[in-house]
Amino acid sequence: KTVVMEDAAILYPSPAIGHLISMVELGKLILTHSPNLSIMILVTPPPYNAGSTAPYINHVSATTSSINFHHLPAVSLPPNNSPHHKTLVFELLRLNNPNVNQAITSISKTSTVRAVIMDFFCYPGLSVAADFNLPAYFFFTSAACSLAAFLYAPVMHRTFTKSFKDLDTNLDIPGVPPMPSADMPKPLLDRNDKAYEGILNSSTHMPKSAGIIVNMFESLESRAITAISAGLCVLDEELTPPLYCIGPLVAANNQAGSDDGTSNECLTWLDLQPSRSVVFLCFGSMGLFSAAQLTEIAVGLERSRQRFLWVVRSPPSEDQSKRFSPPEPDLDALLPKGFLDRTKARGLVVKLWAPQVAVLNHASVGGFVTHCGWNSVLEALCAGVPMVAWPLYAEQRFNRVVMVDEMNLALPIKDSKDGFVRADEVEKRVSELMDSQEGKSVRMQVLKMKAAAEAAMSEGGSSRVALSKLVESWTRG
Numbered sequence: 001k002t003v004v005m006e007d008a009a010i011l012y013p014s015p016a017i018g019h020l021i022s023m024v025e026l027g028k029l030i031l032t033h034s035p036n037l038s039i040m041i042l043v044t045p046p047p048y049n050a051g052s053t054a055p056y057i058n059h060v061s062a063t064t065s066s067i068n069f070h071h072l073p074a075v076s077l078p079p080n081n082s083p084h085h086k087t088l089v090f091e092l093l094r095l096n097n098p099n100v101n102q103a104i105t106s107i108s109k110t111s112t113v114r115a116v117i118m119d120f121f122c123y124p125g126l127s128v129a130a131d132f133n134l135p136a137y138f139f140f141t142s143a144a145c146s147l148a149a150f151l152y153a154p155v156m157h158r159t160f161t162k163s164f165k166d167l168d169t170n171l172d173i174p175g176v177p178p179m180p181s182a183d184m185p186k187p188l189l190d191r192n193d194k195a196y197e198g199i200l201n202s203s204t205h206m207p208k209s210a211g212i213i214v215n216m217f218e219s220l221e222s223r224a225i226t227a228i229s230a231g232l233c234v235l236d237e238e239l240t241p242p243l244y245c246i247g248p249l250v251a252a253n254n255q256a257g258s259d260d261g262t263s264n265e266c267l268t269w270l271d272l273q274p275s276r277s278v279v280f281l282c283f284g285s286m287g288l289f290s291a292a293q294l295t296e297i298a299v300g301l302e303r304s305r306q307r308f309l310w311v312v313r314s315p316p317s318e319d320q321s322k323r324f325s326p327p328e329p330d331l332d333a334l335l336p337k338g339f340l341d342r343t344k345a346r347g348l349v350v351k352l353w354a355p356q357v358a359v360l361n362h363a364s365v366g367g368f369v370t371h372c373g374w375n376s377v378l379e380a381l382c383a384g385v386p387m388v389a390w391p392l393y394a395e396q397r398f399n400r401v402v403m404v405d406e407m408n409l410a411l412p413i414k415d416s417k418d419g420f421v422r423a424d425e426v427e428k429r430v431s432e433l434m435d436s437q438e439g440k441s442v443r444m445q446v447l448k449m450k451a452a453a454e455a456a457m458s459e460g461g462s463s464r465v466a467l468s469k470l471v472e473s474w475t476r477g
């Protein structure tokens with residue numbers, strides 16, 4: 001008796017909730033095209049998987065039967081002395097390789113694996129896919145402009161002798177607006193850091209893949225997409241693999257971390273506020289502020305007299321074990337005396353986590369102060385909410401320049417060199433977003449791009465066409 005094996009695609013996200021969520025959404029999108037496929041997502045175990053992944057994974061498993069999770073075993077890491085989270089991630093993903101090999105072997109016993117899709121940081125997995133003769137794709141979960149910069153990094157590495165942090169110049173990256181060198185993605189700033197080496201490795205590996213899938217749609221960043229496709233961003237001897245702009249993909253109903261009652265609290269409170277009157281402040285899965293910075297935000301918000309919904313976390317702890325699971329903040333101790341009381345008629349502070357997608361799509365929300373994580377940007381765009389760009393980590397300073405100078409989707413927060421923002425800047429920028437001509441102009445552009453995104457994702461739209469091309473490239477034959 002012959003056993004008919006089902007076709008499977010293996011998706012390999014790097015360990016952060018934002019990346020996991022995007023991979024799951026990519027899996028769901030692929031299923032809309034090929035409903036009989038089985039999607040297998042490789043999950044790196046805690047504590048490296050920042051954010052609360054367990055409730056999210058349970059939710060997805062319970063609601064989408066064709067998406068399965070394969071939990072990789074833990075690896076033990078040597079002591080880490082780099083200041084960058086990404087160094088640790090690269091090391092972890094390198095050590096993950098034997099486990100990825102085992103996972104593919106075991107999945108292949110019951111399914112015909114058609115493709116491996118991994119994110120940018122998982123480039124060591126490329127050689128594992130090659131061992132199995134499987135086509136390997138990268139899933140790039142940030143702007144096409146930052147893809148252009150990453151692909152171009154090896155070229156810049158040859159051009160300059162100084163680190164970007166010391167260069168003090170505007171970089172001319174094909175398809176990208178003039179980029180202050182200090183705003184390059186954080187792990188690229190110092191060429192003596194291991195994280196730099198990791199990114200450079202990834203950048204040189206990417207062109208060797210079967211294709212790069214970008215969570216993005218063509219009309220938002222046509223300049224960058226044209227530059228990449230024309231081969232302007234890679235070293236001469238390398239070819240640019242096909243680009244598949246299949247986005248914007250956002251989680252329709254993001255359940256991550258929302259099993260603690262905060263979701264109801266936020267949404268019930270928003271129900272009571274006037275239309276488009278509330279500014280939402282939320283800084284990704286890892287955004288933390290010092291106590292001094294929290295005070296400045298509170299003072300600025302209070303002075304702005306705008307309605308607000310603000311997600312607050314405890315300041316960063318010296319204790320590395322708390323890095324990925326900050327303790328509940330003590331709001332009375334952290335915020336200015338009397339702040340909660342004085343603002344309770346027009347503001348709500350929630351601890352740790354809010355159901356961001358639901359909040360952004362609530363009719364009472366009119367603006368978003370974001371850390372410029374790419375999922376957050378796309379979620380705001382799809383909800384038609386204009387932004388204030390307040391970058392914190394990863395490639396977020398880069399994103400701010402792109403969001404402001406290339407896309408006109410956000411107003412820039414003005415921070416000091418070390419990232420500190422004063423109360424009067426918070427007040428000014430929040431007021432500007434909610435109540436000024438500049439704010440209005442950004443809002444109009446966001447609404448225009450929201451419509452363009454919907455068109456790209458509908459039948460015959462550019463993102464749908466790209467998806468068919470992608471899936472057909474590996475299901476053929």
Ligand code: UDP
Nearest residue numbers: 018284285286353354355356373374375376
């Ligand atoms: N998120 C959320 N509630 C929070 C913080 C984050 O739902 O309080 C979600 C957010 O909607 C987004 C993801 O977590 O989908 C964060 O991804 P992003 O790429 O914006 O930033 P990262 O956390 O990777 O820096």
